[in-house]
Amino acid sequence: MSRLIVISNRVAVPKGGESGNQGGLAVALQAALREHGGLWFGWSGDTVESFTGNIHRHEGAGVTTATIDLEEQDIDEYYNGFANRTLWPLFHYRIDLTEFERDFAGGYARVNDRFADTVLPLVGEEDLVWVHDYHLIPLGRKLRERGVSNRIGFFLHTPWPPTRLLTALPSHRQLVESLFAYDVVGFHTADWLDSFHHYVTSMMGGTVDGETVTADGRSIRAIVAPIGIDTAEYEAAAESAEARFARDRMHMSATGRALVVGVDRLDYSKGLRERFLGYQRFLANHPDRRGLTSFLQIAPPSREKVDTYQAIRTDLDALSGSINGEYADIDWTPIRYVNRGYPREELAGIYRSARIALVTPLRDGMNLVAKEFVAAQDPTDPGVLVLSVFAGAAQQMTEAVLVNPYSAEEMADAIVTALAMPREERLRRWQALIEGVRREDVFWWCGLFLDALEAKTPELV
Template sequence: MKENSNRLVVVSYRLPFHVEEGALKQNSGGLVSAMLSYAKGKTNNPNIKSSSTKIVWVGVSEDSIEDLANAKRDEDQDCFEMIPIHLDEEMQQSFYEGFCNNEIWPLFHYFSHLAHFSSKDYEQYQKANHFIADQIVKHIQPGDRLWIHDYHFLLLPRLLRNQFSNLEIGFFLHIPFPSYEIFRLLPRSWREDLLLGMLGADLIGFHTFDYIQHFSECAIRMISAQVTGNWITTEEGSSRIEAFPIGIDAQAFANDRFSPLVQKGKEAVVEAIENRALIFSVDRLDYTKGLSARLLAIENFFSKYPEWINKVVFNMVVVPSRDTIPSYRKMKLEIESHVGRINGLISTLDWRPVVYQYRHLKREEMIALYSMSDVALITPLRDGMNLVAKEFVASQPPEKPGVLILSEMAGTSAELREALTVNPNDNDEIADTLKIALEMPIEEKRVLWNKLQDRVHSYDVFAWSSDFLHSLSNSAIIRKTKRTTPLIDKEVEVMQASYMISSKRAILLDYDGTLVPFHRDPEKAVPSPQVHEILSRLCSDPKNEISIISGRNRSFLERWFGDLPLHLVAEHGASQKLIEKEWEYIWNESDDWKNPFREIMFTFTQRCPGSFIENKRTSLVWHYRNADPIYGVELARELSQKLKSVLQKPEEFKVLEGNHIVEVRPGLIDKGSAALRVFNELKHPFILAIGDDRTDEDLFSVLPEHAYGIKVGKGNTQAKYQLRDPSDVVRLLEYLAAPQGNWII
């Protein structure tokens, strides 16, 4: 393999071109247009910060790699190296037509009643993602950056992350990410797979902040992810999430207004509308676009404002798409029925209110219509972004700009604030807004257009691409610093060798989340017979000195571990029982200090169903593991700040946020101090410390350099290593207790 290739590898469902009659023809789609503009301009545009020297595009195609390489092409088409992926007919049908178009597409666009939840389709979706991952692996070179696009490949980032731990992987979703209530309609295992699949990327990009919020909520509720700012953390790592509203090559649209072909098209428009105002829309045939609803709104406009009859033309262009599918054919017939009815009701010999075109428009035709339109009526029922709105703005003449009417359900509406926004389901609002737009003074139009075109030009496709890729590089660096090293065979073998040769060993173990999984009822989180037996074997070795350092109270630890020759440290170090000695209290003050904190916690317990207060001898703990995961986290932060605000002597008490808890305890008590006290400053040749919680960070912070600190689960940590869950901890301890066995994770 080559070294330091510094290539950008783009992965999307379609390649940018296909072979037709021996020549390359551009495929349709906003991503193709965006990346083609980016590729052509990246070497001479000052906005481009990318250092990539070559773009490799991987996508599904019926063309062979030889046909693509040998096809006739112009200079603009020579900016990609294309790698076609070929799917068999069954996989293609169930993966693309099935799961992608009949399940993900309708569900993510809030048409849940149209989604078909087919296990066969999902199985083929998984197989297709695995197959494509295997093909990509063959072509990856050191130094490559990977940019995966859209809902066809939600599983792909994780699959490739498992193959390349240090590969820069970005993922961008071009459609909406739905709310939790919609996304949860997917079967449990599917939705968890899809979320974890996306989170294999260093950076996940969405069009809008709303989609980020929806994704974050789903990750918190469905896979117990932790969200801190723009970072989402799971057991498998951390990913950054950001909004990058996709742009267009705005300057190219502005320049093309003056091309001879566009000028000819504009003359044809002038001749056709005969001094009438022009309302324009163009959409792909799809139920998300609200095409029938738009026609009904136009009909309502002429009914409500008859003075505009014979003074305005609505040019509706529908681009053919999937019209071999019965539901799409039915949609097309419905649209044409509306057009016929409206034209039949109010047209005259020399005027049709609706000019309907069902065909693909050439670029010059589109720009001519954009530049000549008085109003662009863009009213999808749901749209991830909508680049037509931006193309309209970029193509408008500054001396006589038109007005953009935009659905509030389009992602673009969050960015193009000067557009006149409407609810696509409100015919009266659309009719009224059309009247406002058509009658708007030219000075007001110019003010709105100037602000819109500033945004379209300042955050164009080049800014979008370079912004994403720059953030990807930074995110990949930060992700690596957040990542602890998973314990694998090599590290465990080194640990086991150190364990065997050491004459004195210290083993420090947390309890909840370390030796046992968490339970909704803490009293039911008890050690298994296997855990007890392994600890007994470790304790029987005279070289071992073992301690359980837990937040549990002393009666619980005594009940379950009192028969073993090990140290017990309760309530994070507030009391301790050394081997063959009695319990002693490190903190022996009265409980009066708890009163103001208890009152505050009680108030929050009433506000948060599922939460409760635990009164330990030396601390107060507010538990919210059984509460709503999002509301619980929000209240925990609020409670923490409230408790800190009443601390009269902050050095005497600590407020700590742990694993689904908020705890108040004396400031001198922590696991690090307890470990140093119990183990005589931790001078053992071999030291192993394992914990899962924020409170265990105090322990990790005092470990000497040669110690093995292990964090259980996700999150930032001072520990050197990481294990997934308590079952891994049990396997590790079993391996140390019986080193002739095999270490398997």
């Protein structure tokens, strides 16, 4: 098998073999690299006064990483700017929050050039190159311009927006043309792939023939490859001493109440405001159940230098305070809202102690929290997954209780349904869910994509 070069915006440098509180993508990529061997390249998260291109290497937990530092201007324009004020909201259907600035676009192009220049000497002749996510869409084209003829794949971890939204981006044609520098382009779901097909056929005069997509004389393979988790590792984490301690803490703090839990980055795409309002509606509609449930929302802050995210935090602080002020009693707080992250083992214990998980994003590429919750459950007495129909995971996890997160009434009804669900039904739903999570895990996802990338079909030569 060819060596694998993974390139992403950020690189999670493993420390002591522990995953810590890394996100799902970091855990998934580390698992893929341990399985296939290779190198993970990207931004270190640190800044320098002037870009040097110096590479910091690190080896640990079976993963070799190579990182570079960026200038403050790069971060402002490329990361906080084009990536997170332009592409992120646009790709999550929030055109009302999308900012179009020429400086942002210039910084995005400049950093992709810097990535290409710096990683170029690290790419061996037989290596497979796997580029990840919306930060680096142009990178394949930049590498081709520098003479790289290797097989290069791209995987998008967000939704792909409908054509009518994407065309609001001034450089939309150039952005999509960049994808045709890759050999394989992967999406989480058939919905996102269909949106890509529609743009290519309606805006570029391209054609679609099975997985082969052709435009402007170039053919690529575009596939559906829903990402999974390292299920076996997560199931083991749920049995760890750290998980048992976290579970005991939750049981003591809940004092016999049914625990409802949500775990999300602090982001408007996660539907946290709508979730709080749904829980508020549950309390309003079912006064007999007040004091019998406890809702824990864990929401570590992200992108704190972006004004929109500061506004989200302020809004949720006020809303949770308002709900607690209206419904709390001397011995009960309806919502516990925590702005910090927890290691995976502790989260696994929290998940196992929960009767219900609310995973209700307004729009999500996949959502690995849903899969982690399922993997963490007690096989003899599992909790219930309440999942947004707008999460990519909903297409795989049809045995969850599926809800429209925009409807507070539907959210409230789903909580009641989950609380009242008989053990037999909880077991039936969980068994179907865990079979899928085990079968389509991170290794399956990695193999599916890399098999496509390694395949040299006549259409792609």
